[in-house]
Amino acid sequence: MSDSSPLPPVRLHPEAELARDALSTPLLSRAARLARWAGPGTRVDAGGGLVDEQLPAAVEALGLSGDDAAADASEAWRVAVDAGLVEVVDEEEGTVTAGEDLALLTGGSPQDVLAVWLAALETVLADASVPDLDGLMDEGGEVDLSSLDWDPEAEAEFLDGVLGNLYLLTAGEDTPGGAPVPLPALAASVIVPSDMGEPTNDVLEQVSDAMMRLDDQFRMLEPVGFVAYRPVDEALMADAGEEPAAPVDDTDVSRYGMVRLTPLGLYGMRARLMEAGYQAPAVGDLADKGADVLLDGTAAFPPGAAQAETEQWLQRRESLAAARELLAAARGADAGAPLRRLRCQQALSLVGASAEPALREVLDDAELGGLARVWLTENGAADVPPPSEAMVYWLTIDTVAAQLAAEGNSEELRALVEGLAQQHSGFFDAVWRVDHPATADVLEAMGRLHPDKKVAKEARKAAFKARSQQGG
Numbered sequence: 001m002s003d004s005s006p007l008p009p010v011r012l013h014p015e016a017e018l019a020r021d022a023l024s025t026p027l028l029s030r031a032a033r034l035a036r037w038a039g040p041g042t043r044v045d046a047g048g049g050l051v052d053e054q055l056p057a058a059v060e061a062l063g064l065s066g067d068d069a070a071a072d073a074s075e076a077w078r079v080a081v082d083a084g085l086v087e088v089v090d091e092e093e094g095t096v097t098a099g100e101d102l103a104l105l106t107g108g109s110p111q112d113v114l115a116v117w118l119a120a121l122e123t124v125l126a127d128a129s130v131p132d133l134d135g136l137m138d139e140g141g142e143v144d145l146s147s148l149d150w151d152p153e154a155e156a157e158f159l160d161g162v163l164g165n166l167y168l169l170t171a172g173e174d175t176p177g178g179a180p181v182p183l184p185a186l187a188a189s190v191i192v193p194s195d196m197g198e199p200t201n202d203v204l205e206q207v208s209d210a211m212m213r214l215d216d217q218f219r220m221l222e223p224v225g226f227v228a229y230r231p232v233d234e235a236l237m238a239d240a241g242e243e244p245a246a247p248v249d250d251t252d253v254s255r256y257g258m259v260r261l262t263p264l265g266l267y268g269m270r271a272r273l274m275e276a277g278y279q280a281p282a283v284g285d286l287a288d289k290g291a292d293v294l295l296d297g298t299a300a301f302p303p304g305a306a307q308a309e310t311e312q313w314l315q316r317r318e319s320l321a322a323a324r325e326l327l328a329a330a331r332g333a334d335a336g337a338p339l340r341r342l343r344c345q346q347a348l349s350l351v352g353a354s355a356e357p358a359l360r361e362v363l364d365d366a367e368l369g370g371l372a373r374v375w376l377t378e379n380g381a382a383d384v385p386p387p388s389e390a391m392v393y394w395l396t397i398d399t400v401a402a403q404l405a406a407e408g409n410s411e412e413l414r415a416l417v418e419g420l421a422q423q424h425s426g427f428f429d430a431v432w433r434v435d436h437p438a439t440a441d442v443l444e445a446m447g448r449l450h451p452d453k454k455v456a457k458e459a460r461k462a463a464f465k466a467r468s469q470q471g472g
Contacts, residue, residue, distance in 0.1 A: 006279035008171040009305040010270060013263040019110035021264045022117035025225035028083075030062050030076035031120065035085035035102050037061040043094040048081045049074060051094065075127070079224075083119040114267070117225075121268050124224045128217040129155045158190065158210075159217060165189045166227075167269045170261045183218075183232065183257030187211045211257065218259050226265040230258040287312040291322075291329035294347075295340040299405070310347045323348060323355035331367050333437050335405075342402035345371050349378075356381055370395030393434045396420065401438035404445055417449045421459075428462040433469070440466040 012018070022028055037058070043051045050058055050073075058073040059065075080086040084101035088094075101119075104112040129152065169181050187210040192199050199207070211232065218229040233255040261269060273280040286297045286309055294313050298306040314322055330344035331337070348355065348371075359375050362368040363385060370391050376384045387395070400420075403413045421427055432443060443463035450456040 006281055006300060007273065008168065009281040009283050009285075009301055009309070010167075010171045010266055011283045011305070011308065012267055012270070015110040015114060018264050018267050019113040019117075021225060021262070022113055023105060025117070025223065025264070027076060027079055027124065027223040028117055028120050028225075030072070031080035031083060031085055032102065032105055033062060034058055034073070034077050035080045035098060038086055038096050038098070040095070042096050044081075044088060044096055045094065046091065048078070048088055050077045075124075078127075079120045079123050082123040083116050085116070117264070118268060118271055121224055121226060124220060124226070125159070126156075128220045129159055131155075158213075161190045162186060162214060163269060164273070166259065166261055167266070167273065170266055180228070180230065180254075180258035180260040182253045183211050183214060183259060184253070186259065187214055214259075215257055218257070221265075225262055226268060228260050228262055230254060232257040283308045284312050285309075287316055289313075291325040291344075295326070295329050295343045296336065298343055299336060299339045306343065306346065307350070310343075310350060314347070314350055319351050319354045320358055323351050323358035324361075327358060327362055327368055327372075330371070331365075335437075337367075338398045338401035338438060339405040341367070341371060341398060342406065345374065348375050353379060366391075366394070367398075370398075389430075390434070393431050394436055397431065397434050397436045397439050397442050400442045400445070401436075404442070409445075409449060413445075414449045414451075417446045418451070421446070421450060421452075421455050428458045432462040432466040434466075437470075440470060 013021075023032075043054060045051050055070050055073055058077060059069045062069075062073055062076065064072055077086070080099075081088065084099040085105075086096050086102075087099040089097050101112075101116050104116055108116075166181060166186060169186075184207065187207045188199075191207045191210055192203055196203070215232045218227055219231060221227050222229045236255060270280045270282060281297070281301075283305055286294045289297070291313075294310065298309050301309060317325070326344045326347050330341045332340065348359070356376065356379070359372040359381075362372050365372070370387055373384055373387055374395075400413070400416065403410075403416065407413055424430075428443070432439065436442075440463050443459050443466055447456045447459035447463060450459060
């Protein structure tokens with residue numbers, strides 16, 4: 001991902017709801033329980049972890065059982081320390097006390113709770129980038145890293161890349177809300193080069209290895225509430241000589257792992273991206289900004305997100321005043337003005353009939369008069385003056401320029417171009433004279449998009465005339 005261009009906008013749940021989700025996650029709730037359990041007799045080692053002698057008591061305090069109970073208690077304690085729920089008082093003695101942030105979980109604001117959860121998340125993400133060290137201890141009890149092919153920075157970068165792609169898939173307009181992503185597709189998104197047609201066996205092996213790493217990592221990230229994860233089917237990881245316990249359906253992609261960011265995970269991933277310098281907008285960010293910021297800010301939004309953002313903006317304003325502010329912000333001859341006017345027109349479609357006076361006020365405006373007539377007609381207003389031919393052509397150029405900026409060379413735009421050339425005889429003879437900054441660019445685009453070679457040539461000739469007229 002590039003940190004220079006904005007990421008797709010995301011729709012976040014209310015912070016109060018996210019804070020409740022954070023408090024109910026298994027890992028943070030365990031960390032809080034251990035922070036309250038700790039007392040004067042609690043002892044930690046040099047790294048802040050519970051000494052081995054006290055792990056059984058911590059396991060009992062959490063009500064854990066099973067082979068992973070001690071490891072889960074140890075992790076919860078580490079999160080408690082890293083998140084500020086527990087503070088080491090004396091490193092030599094190994095004594096602890098309740099941390100300042102423990103009280104925030106019950107008496108703080110939703111933002112306070114989420115800040116504690118984000119600290120817990122960072123601890124888990126750091127742990128997830130560390131390989132399983134079991135069996136790597138030498139005779140002196142030290143980890144023999146020389147026997148391990150592990151690059152900490154590369155591993156963290158790999159996980160960040162995977163999570164970034166998961167964020168993009170979650171934020172996408174075409175992705176159904178909450179739809180899980182198959183683990184093979186997610187692994188391939190960071191392994192397989194975008195220009196590679198058929199992956200080689202070597203690349204496929206890399207994807208398979210990445211899936212196994214991600215399976216372990218997502219299992220670690222689920223208890224902190226970051227992801228919802230369906231692990232890889234254990235039968236797939238059985239030795240070749242072993243018989244699966246049950247019949248295997250090779251067509252069931254979910255057996256290879258399915259993952260999605262939770263609403264809390266989406267919040268956390270956006271916070272991490274913003275901390276790293278990315279522009280990561282969320283719907284609602286512009287609700288308290290001016291109309292100029294709204295129209296420019298939603299220019300690159302997908303349609304659904306743009307409408308949701310605009311609806312929140314309108315909810316805070318009286319309809320007539322909002323319409324006047326939108327119309328004033330839509331004026332301009334700069335390159336972004338056509339798309340601003342398109343977003344303005346879309347915003348005004350959400351405003352009720354009480355906005356009519358604002359639209360009538362701009363009927364004689366060269367830039368807004370056509371837009372106003374469209375709105376008044378669509379809303380059944382009476383006595384709407386017909387537009388002049390010059391206004392019709394100006395609005396046509398402005399509309400195509402906006403569509404070019406919003407969608408590029410889309411099929412919808414291609415159909416619009418074909419329709420314009422068919423419906424208006426002598427269209428190109430007239431339109432090159434339109435006094436609009438984008439006239440030449442629009443005609444060049446029409447020449448590029450129209451499938452009929454004769455019509456396309458007419459458009460290019462008209463574009464040349466328009467550019468000559470503009471002094472270009």
